Amino acid sequence: MPPLPRETLRGATAKTALRATTMLRNWNLLSDELQLALSSAALRQAVHTVAGQAERLAGEMEAGTLADLGGPDALRLLAEVVREAAPMAAGTA
Numbered sequence: 001m002p003p004l005p006r007e008t009l010r011g012a013t014a015k016t017a018l019r020a021t022t023m024l025r026n027w028n029l030l031s032d033e034l035q036l037a038l039s040s041a042a043l044r045q046a047v048h049t050v051a052g053q054a055e056r057l058a059g060e061m062e063a064g065t066l067a068d069l070g071g072p073d074a075l076r077l078l079a080e081v082v083r084e085a086a087p088m089a090a091g092t093a
Helices: 014-027 032-063 072-092
Strands: none
Touching: 032 072
């Protein structure tokens, strides 16, 4: 397997870089069903993370601790769009 691109490894420790290389090398050994299950779980976690961060930023803006450069409502809309789009994306994977 060729080495990972430098951009992929930037800021990664040797341990995380090795883990990423190992994961990529072993991915195709997994069954299609397991790959789909892992991908779906990763998508759910990403949705949870993005939506949660948007909610937190909106709260910070409302509290006045973060400059309002787009508005809490826009961030909450982003959070909802991400949550609503995730089931469709997971269903097509």
